[in-house]
Amino acid sequence: MLSNAEIGIDLGTANILVYSKTKGIVLNEPSVVAIDINSKNVVAVGAEAKEMVGKTPQNIVPIRPLKDGVIADYDVTAQMLKEFLKKVSKKMGLSMRKPTVVVCTPSGSTTVERRAIHNAVSSYGAKHVHLIEEPVAAAIGADLPVDEPIANVIVDIGGGTSEVGIISFGGVVSCNSVRIGGDKLDEEIIQHIRKQYNILIGERTAENIKIEIGYAHPDHKEETMEVRGRDMVTGLPKTINVSSSEIYNALKESLQQILEAIRATLENCPPELSGDIVDRGIVLTGGGALLNGMKDWLAQEIIVPVHIAPNPLESVAIGTGRALKMISKLQKAAK
Ligand code: ADP
Ligand code: MG
Numbered sequence: 563m564l565s566n567a568e569i570g571i572d573l574g575t576a577n578i579l580v581y582s583k584t585k586g587i588v589l590n591e592p593s594v595v596a597i598d599i600n601s602k603n604v605v606a607v608g609a610e611a612k613e614m615v616g617k618t619p620q621n622i623v624p625i626r627p628l629k630d631g632v633i634a635d636y637d638v639t640a641q642m643l644k645e646f647l648k649k650v651s652k653k654m655g656l657s658m659r660k661p662t663v664v665v666c667t668p669s670g671s672t673t674v675e676r677r678a679i680h681n682a683v684s685s686y687g688a689k690h691v692h693l694i695e696e697p698v699a700a701a702i703g704a705d706l707p708v709d710e711p712i713a714n715v716i717v718d719i720g721g722g723t724s725e726v727g728i729i730s731f732g733g734v735v736s737c738n739s740v741r742i743g744g745d746k747l748d749e750e751i752i753q754h755i756r757k758q759y760n761i762l763i764g765e766r767t768a769e770n771i772k773i774e775i776g777y778a779h780p781d782h783k784e785e786t787m788e789v790r791g792r793d794m795v796t797g798l799p800k801t802i803n804v805s806s807s808e809i810y811n812a813l814k815e816s817l818q819q820i821l822e823a824i825r826a827t828l829e830n831c832p833p834e835l836s837g838d839i840v841d842r843g844i845v846l847t848g849g850g851a852l853l854n855g856m857k858d859w860l861a862q863e864i865i866v867p868v869h870i871a872p873n874p875l876e877s878v879a880i881g882t883g884r885a886l887k888m889i890s891k892l893q894k895a896a897k
Contacts, residue, residue: 567660568661568662569582569650570663570699570880570883571666571683573679574721575626575628575668575723576626576720577592577593577721578593578608581882588650590876590879591608591646592612593626593721594612594625595624595627595641598621604642605622616765627642629721630723630741630745633671647686662692663690663692664691664882664886666695666696668725669695669696669737676693680693692889694882696727697725697726698729698881699882700716700848701714702880703880703881704871706729706845708730712835713730713836713838714728715727715729715827715828715842715845716845717846718847718848719846719847721745723740723741724740724820726827728835730835735835738830739823742823744850747853748765750815750816751768753812755768755791756794760794760795761794764791767789767790771787771809772813772853773852778813778817778855778859778860782806784806785806786803787804788803821863824864825864843867844868846869846874848874849875851870852870852875
């Protein structure tokens with residue numbers, strides 16, 4: 563007989579990952595869905611839908627239902643989740659019947675939002691659904707000893723939000739979530755190019771600029787990049803050269819706000835745990851941890867050691883999957 567599957571879902575604002583206990587990461591796609599507004603049908607999900615952003619006819623709209631870290635549109639989120647679970651099912655075959663699912667929810671999410679996530683997954687036929695908080699999943703996925711009575715500080719910089727959590731003895735001691743992440747950085751780049759050059763660029767281009775020549779640290783080797791957009795005066799396509807120092811200036815303020823969230827959490831830390839942080843430092847995860855110079859800049863600002871998780875884009879999904887083992891252990895113990 564086939565055993566029931568156990569899967570973990572990282573419901574991220576930018577990317578959704580599904581982790582299976584037996585197969586590892588079985589899905590990793592952008593949290594985007596393209597909808598035909600006339601028929602209300604889902605036209606595409608994930609990578610295929612992200613490819614369409616900024617390029618579709620008027621009746622087809624790519625939507626990011628989790629964009630700001632909240633479930634802006636419950637129906638669309640549920641439809642998107644269903645399509646992804648369908649894909650996972652196909653990949654995993656029969657072993658996906660009545661799975662036990664652990665879903666990671668943003669720490670700032672409300673009871674209503676958490677219930678909405680729970681319902682969307684249950685309605686797909688999951689046998690058990692457990693929700694765990696993002697900082698806990700991120701810390702487990704980053705190999706931190708969350709069960710021990712020591713301060714594990716995790717900073718998860720995602721698309722829509724950045725979350726800072728201190729975890730000790732299996733639980734969240736203190737945490738902070740700000741609605742600033744990679745999306746805000748992209749937005750700042752779009753605004754800068756528009757103001758400085760009178761040129762409009764799309765979200766994808768902005769993200770590429772950020773990844774290529776975006777820096778968190780003012781001291782870096784100057785780089786330039788060729789960027790194409792639409793001239794707002796002539797309406798024609800135009801190519802310009804953009805430098806890393808001007809992008810640094812565009813990102814500076816948002817990065818400062820993430821830094822403030824980290825500072826505030828560290829200041830809220832019980833004194834007994836503060837000593838641990840001085841020794842052990844903090845761990846960065848989420849796609850934003852990959853911004854050039856992030857680690858060195860933060861280490862300089864908060865004066866404690868800063869480490870980057872082994873796999874920043876996957877730690878939450880891996881942690882969610884591993885949490886499953888802990889949950890089933892607890893359940894067995896309770897029987
Ligand atoms: P979420 O958990 O909210 O879905 P992720 O942890 O998947 O978010 O991170 C997505 C964000 O990370 C996006 O804003 C993306 O642009 C950003 N990102 C990914 N790779 C890099 C990189 N190399 N440099 C800077 N930002 C990056
Ligand atoms: Mg995330």
